[in-house]
Amino acid sequence: MRVKLTTAYSGPSLDLGLGVTISSGEELEAPDTTEVDNALAQGFLEEIEEEKKAKKGEITEGDEVWIFAEQRNGKIARVVFELLSKGRELADKLNVKLAAVLLCEKDCGSKELVAYGADKVYLVEDEKLKNYKTDFYTKIICDLIKNEKPQIVVYGATHIGRDLGPRIAQRIATGLTADCTGLDIDSDGLLLQTRPAFGGNIMAQIKCKTKPQMSTARPGVFKLASKDEKRKGEMIKANVVVDEKSSLTKVLDIIKAAKKKVNLEEAKIIVSGGRGLCDKENFRMIEELAKLLGAEVGASRAVVDAGWIPKDHQVGQTGKTVRPMLYLACGISGAIQHRAGMQNSEVIIAVNKDPNAMIFSIADYGIVADIKQFIPALISELKKQ
Amino acid sequence: MEIIVCIKQVPDTTDVKIDPKTGRLIREGIPVIINPDDKAAIEAALQLKANGKITVLTMGPPQAEEALREALAMGCDDAILLCDFKFAGSDTWATANAIAAGIKKIGKYDLILCGRQAIDGDTAQVGPQLAESLNLPQITYVQKVEINGGKVKAERELEDGYEIIETGMPALLTIVKEMNEARYPTLQGIDKAYEAEVKTWKAADIGADENKIGLKASPTMVKKVFSPSAKGQGLILQGSIKEMAHDLVERLKEREIIQKF
Numbered sequence: 001m002r003v004k005l006t007t008a009y010s011g012p013s014l015d016l017g018l019g020v021t022i023s024s025g026e027e028l029e030a031p032d033t034t035e036v037d038n039a040l041a042q043g044f045l046e047e048i049e050e051e052k053k054a055k056k057g058e059i060t061e062g063d064e065v066w067i068f069a070e071q072r073n074g075k076i077a078r079v080v081f082e083l084l085s086k087g088r089e090l091a092d093k094l095n096v097k098l099a100a101v102l103l104c105e106k107d108c109g110s111k112e113l114v115a116y117g118a119d120k121v122y123l124v125e126d127e128k129l130k131n132y133k134t135d136f137y138t139k140i141i142c143d144l145i146k147n148e149k150p151q152i153v154v155y156g157a158t159h160i161g162r163d164l165g166p167r168i169a170q171r172i173a174t175g176l177t178a179d180c181t182g183l184d185i186d187s188d189g190l191l192l193q194t195r196p197a198f199g200g201n202i203m204a205q206i207k208c209k210t211k212p213q214m215s216t217a218r219p220g221v222f223k224l225a226s227k228d229e230k231r232k233g234e235m236i237k238a239n240v241v242v243d244e245k246s247s248l249t250k251v252l253d254i255i256k257a258a259k260k261k262v263n264l265e266e267a268k269i270i271v272s273g274g275r276g277l278c279d280k281e282n283f284r285m286i287e288e289l290a291k292l293l294g295a296e297v298g299a300s301r302a303v304v305d306a307g308w309i310p311k312d313h314q315v316g317q318t319g320k321t322v323r324p325m326l327y328l329a330c331g332i333s334g335a336i337q338h339r340a341g342m343q344n345s346e347v348i349i350a351v352n353k354d355p356n357a358m359i360f361s362i363a364d365y366g367i368v369a370d371i372k373q374f375i376p377a378l379i380s381e382l383k384k385q
Numbered sequence: 386m387e388i389i390v391c392i393k394q395v396p397d398t399t400d401v402k403i404d405p406k407t408g409r410l411i412r413e414g415i416p417v418i419i420n421p422d423d424k425a426a427i428e429a430a431l432q433l434k435a436n437g438k439i440t441v442l443t444m445g446p447p448q449a450e451e452a453l454r455e456a457l458a459m460g461c462d463d464a465i466l467l468c469d470f471k472f473a474g475s476d477t478w479a480t481a482n483a484i485a486a487g488i489k490k491i492g493k494y495d496l497i498l499c500g501r502q503a504i505d506g507d508t509a510q511v512g513p514q515l516a517e518s519l520n521l522p523q524i525t526y527v528q529k530v531e532i533n534g535g536k537v538k539a540e541r542e543l544e545d546g547y548e549i550i551e552t553g554m555p556a557l558l559t560i561v562k563e564m565n566e567a568r569y570p571t572l573q574g575i576d577k578a579y580e581a582e583v584k585t586w587k588a589a590d591i592g593a594d595e596n597k598i599g600l601k602a603s604p605t606m607v608k609k610v611f612s613p614s615a616k617g618q619g620l621i622l623q624g625s626i627k628e629m630a631h632d633l634v635e636r637l638k639e640r641e642i643i644q645k646f
Contacts, residue, residue: 018607018610019473019474019600020474020600020606029606029608031606031607031608031609032608032609033609131548134513134522134523135522138517158544159525159526159541159542159543159544162509162510162513162525163513163523163525163526165510165513166477166509166510166511166512166513166514166517167513167514167516167517167523169477169478169510169514169604170478170481170513170514170517170518171517173478173604174478174604175476175478175603175604175605176477176478176510176605177605178477178506178507178508178509178510179507179508192608196507196613197505197506197507197610198396198401198504198505198507201401201402201612201613202401202403202410202610202611202612202613203610203611203612203613204607204609204610205607205608205609205610205611206605206606206607206608207605207606207608208604208605208606209604209605209606210604248522248552248553248556249522249524249550249551249552250550250551250552251548251549251550252538252548252549252550252551253548253549254543254546254547254548254549255546255547255548255549256545256546257545257546257547263544266544269642293643317398325642326637326642344613347637347640347642348619349633355621360621363619364619364620365619365620365621365622365633365636366619366620366621366622367621367622367629367633368621369626369629373626374626374629374630377626377627377629377630378630378633378634380630381627381630381631381633381634382634382643385634385638385643
């Protein structure tokens with residue numbers, strides 16, 4: 001909502017909360033605070049009516065919604081399809097086209113991008129684009145943005161997206177909201193971005209005053225739409241010249257971790273074990289259960305300190321903060337430090353033999369039982385499926 | 386070699402609350418620290434500096450001086466605080482503009498090190514945005530770095546491994562905390578840090594363009610902050626261990642958690 005001061009307010013400026021002040025004669029986007037509500041009620045502020053968006057159904061050219069189609073080694077990242085599903089929703093609300101931007105050596109999936117919802121694919125092929133490089137990718141995408149003027153550009157909040165997005169935002173002087181977990185179109189037709197801060201203990205809703213409105217969005221958050229192989233899309237080959245000599249960096253090598261890295265932050269399911277397992281041997285049950293569920297293994301601080309499992313598995317204030325679809329807490333009492341790291345998980349299951357354990361206070365499903373007996377029962381139940 | 390390390394003072398916890406009346410963060414009574422990734426950047430600079438000089442820089446309120454003194458106590462040589470109400474409310478774009486102006490005033494440098502991301506905002510954006518403002522090559526998520534013959538060779542962490550990137554200098558690197566174990570200040574270092582001068586620069590001192598700094602210049606704006614709704618107590622399953630296991634699996638199937646993955 002855009003607001004301005006009314007003549008009923010005699011002062012030179014008014015505090016609107018969240019550090020925003022408004023002076024007389026000024027028009028700005030009001031934050032969502034009690035100060036604003038009060039000022040509106042007292043008649044000190046008034047809302048500025050804005051012209052309504054185009055009628056539903058008419059698809060307007062331009063003003064597109066773009067998704068950066070990250071590829072590594074010729075394979076498009078899963079998050080891209082998740083973002084296309086969300087992007088489809090946004091584009092439909094705005095009555096505009098959804099486009100994917102694919103930079104690669106040779107077309108490695110424009111058809112798939114269309115099948116997941118893109119109306120258009122901007123394809124840039126060059127052998128120098130095989131591996132991601134900050135400077136080349138920034139230049140090409142900035143040039144495309146300047147030419148086509150999309151209204152929204154979304155990147156996956158991956159190690160590539162979080163390297164590229166800020167670089168582009170700074171070059172074209174627009175806003176970028178990091179690591180969004182919610183994207184929607186507000187009543188005024190602007191992108192409403194929701195993101196966690198302070199390790200997920202605070203949520204913030206952010207809007208962007210400039211175009212394009214840009215976000216990086218967290219992998220695994222948006223639901224994947226089903227693929228439609230019959231969908232038709234337009235392919236636009238963009239010719240872009242990048243000169244190796246102009247680049248200051250060189251990718252010497254890309255090394256895959258021999259052992260799969262623990263990726264708790266992006267895990268869909270986490271099975272975590274605590275002291276209730278009694279010893280290191282029993283902790284192997286957690287690993288077996290995790291394997292069965294395709295889950296990552298987490299742990300409480302106590303068992304990491306006891307040396308049952310390395311530190312990179314630790315969940316909690318001094319470990320990782322996670323928000324998987326499912327968090328299974330096994331024999332974890334749920335001290336505040338542990339809860340701080342996992343309380344925003346979508347579904348929490350707690351198994352503990354102490355019915356008064358703190359973990360039950362945030363569990364969707366609680367099971368009061370000895371974890372050493374329950375896990376084998378759960379494993380055999382899962383194997384029946 | 387001349388290194389500039391950019392740091393941020395952050396609350397020593399992510400367990401912060403919102404005042405429901407004002408919508409502001411309650412910061413009172415929460416101790417502050419140097420952001421963990423930034424501390425690793427200081428340690429990396431100390432290991433790389435050889436016969437050079439390390440300047441540590443932050444933007445923040447007057448109390449951010451404490452963070453700079455701690456960095457001096459660890460062994461940094463010079464400290465600069467960018468402090469002006471005109472910087473207040475800057476988003477990452479405006480913050481990068483302000484810091485870039487500060488660094489241009491410092492003038493000479495071979496390397497700029499930042500932490501990958503701060504534990505309060507978690508954006509990881511200021512580093513790359515600063516690199517762009519200064520027109521420098523960047524390497525983010527750096528887990529290992531060496532310098533040889535005027536070239537920087539760094540391991541950049543990826544989701545499933547890492548890549549090795551080489552670049553010339555000057556360059557900007559963002560460091561992950563897993564890179565090293567930051568040293569504790571020595572008693573001597575602490576003494577020295579208390580006597581050292583921390584320079585405070587205002588927007589005018591660094592020639593910052595007022596249309597590019599602070600809340601009003603920031604392209605993003607916070608509409609609302611809220612605490613995610615706390616989960617209430619859920620359902621305690623009943624029955625024998627076998628029955629509970631069966632019940633649980635059924636419920637997870639119902640919620641489409643099991644088939645999905």
